[in-house]
Amino acid sequence: xxxxxxxxxxxxxxxxxxxxxxxxxxxxxxxxxxxxxxxxxxxxxxxxxxxxxxxxxxxxxxxxxxxxxxxxxxxxxxxxxxxxxxxxxxxxxxxxxxxxxxxxxxxxxxxxxxxxxxxxxxx
Amino acid sequence: xxxxxxxxxxxxxxxxxxxxxxxxxxxxxxxxxxxxxxxxxxxxxxxxxxxxxxxxxxxxxxxxxxxxxxxxxxxxxxxxxxxxxxxxxxxxxxxxxxxxxxxxxxxxxxxxxxxxxxxxxxxxxxxxxxxxxxxxxxxxxxxxxxxxxxxxxxxxxxx
Numbered sequence: 072x073x074x075x076x077x078x079x080x081x082x083x084x085x086x087x088x089x090x091x092x093x094x095x096x097x098x099x100x101x102x103x104x105x106x107x108x109x110x111x112x113x114x115x116x117x118x119x120x121x122x123x124x125x126x127x128x129x130x131x132x133x134x135x136x137x138x139x140x141x142x143x144x145x146x147x148x149x150x151x152x153x154x155x156x157x158x159x160x161x162x163x164x165x166x167x168x169x170x171x172x173x174x175x176x177x178x179x180x181x182x183x184x185x186x187x188x189x190x191x192x193x194x
Numbered sequence: 195x196x197x198x199x200x201x202x203x204x205x206x207x208x209x210x211x212x213x214x215x216x217x218x219x220x221x222x223x224x225x226x227x228x229x230x231x232x233x234x235x236x237x238x239x240x241x242x243x244x245x246x247x248x249x250x251x252x253x254x255x256x257x258x259x260x261x262x263x264x265x266x267x268x269x270x271x272x273x274x275x276x277x278x279x280x281x282x283x284x285x286x287x288x289x290x291x292x293x294x295x296x297x298x299x300x301x302x303x304x305x306x307x308x309x310x311x312x313x314x315x316x317x318x319x320x321x322x323x324x325x326x327x328x329x330x331x332x333x334x335x336x337x338x339x340x341x342x343x344x345x346x347x348x349x350x351x352x353x
Contacts, residue, residue, distance in 0.1 A: 078321050082205065158209070161238055162198045166213050168235035169225055173217040176225075 076128070080147045083127035088112065089120050096130060096143035103139060207318040215312065219305040222312060223280040226301065233258075252277045256285070272296070280305075287316070295323045 083089055092106055107117040121141055124130045128147045133140050201210040215222050225231045229248035237243040237260050246257040246269075257271035269290035276284055283301040288294075297318045304311045318324040 078205065078325075081202070085203070158202075159198070159200055162200060162211055162213075164238040165236050166198045166215075168239070169222075170215065172225060172231065172235050173215055173221060176221060176231075177217060 076147070079127045080129065083123050083129055086120065086123075088117075089124055092117070092120060092124065092141075093129065093143060093148065096141055100140045100142045102135075103141070106141065202324070205321070207321050207324045209316045209318075209324060211312075211314045211316075213312050215310050216308075217310060218308060219280045219303045219310040222303055222310040223278075226283075226312075227278055246271075250274060250278050250283075272299075292323070295319060297323065 084093075088110060091109070095101060095106060095109075103114050103117055103121065106121070107114045110117065121130065121132065124141075125132060129144055131142050131144055133142065197213075199210075199212045201212075202208075225235065227250035229245045232248065233243055233245050236258070240263045242261040244259045244261070246259060248256045248258070250256070251274060254274045255271065256274070257269065259267050259269045261267045271288055271290065272286040274283070274285045276282075278285075278301075280303040285299055286296050287299050288296045295318070297316055299314060299316045301312065301314050304313075316324075
């Protein structure tokens, strides 16, 4: 995905209502009325959110009889969440390892008694 | 259990990482500046970290290389500006896969009741730099289902 497209997706995802709409669409296609139901906002307001999501390539819209259905487009979502998931995982794992190290440095043997006593034996 | 909070605001070329540790800040600071300690925790478990050099002092240079399980190597390097302290650490960083796209990282540590809050702000020259460096520097295959994606979204943008 081009960087400007990534920024467009980020912009669309910055709003909590739009993220909730995507979450709902991940369970299946829905009409504007269905999407508006859980929120304290008007259908025109939901329609504006849908236009932003459509513009970012995150959803597509089709007609079923008189109702307009929204459909989640997973591609751009996957790219941006993969981007964040990688970064999140890098730091989550690093910081969990740092937790263990800090505990060991403070003589907390609860974390790994085997390793701690082995280290003491070497000293 | 403390969780690492990552904030990447749309339209702002920054990434902010915040995390609380159950240790006094002098120790947390040492773990960030002493290469012998740093090598023990930096990077995911399935990557091998090699610290080439790490001189945490005014004008001191640093470089490390992270190697993933497929054998891909990612080098990062930079220079410290001013002597690092727990109150303020400033240094440049550059992903060697994108030479010339140098960023600035500031690190602050606050202690309260024996616990330490670490806040790292990485500022990039552009949104493209931010997205490009993070994407290429930490490449790995992540294939999620629709539901997992949506869950991730709610977690990452929580609050």
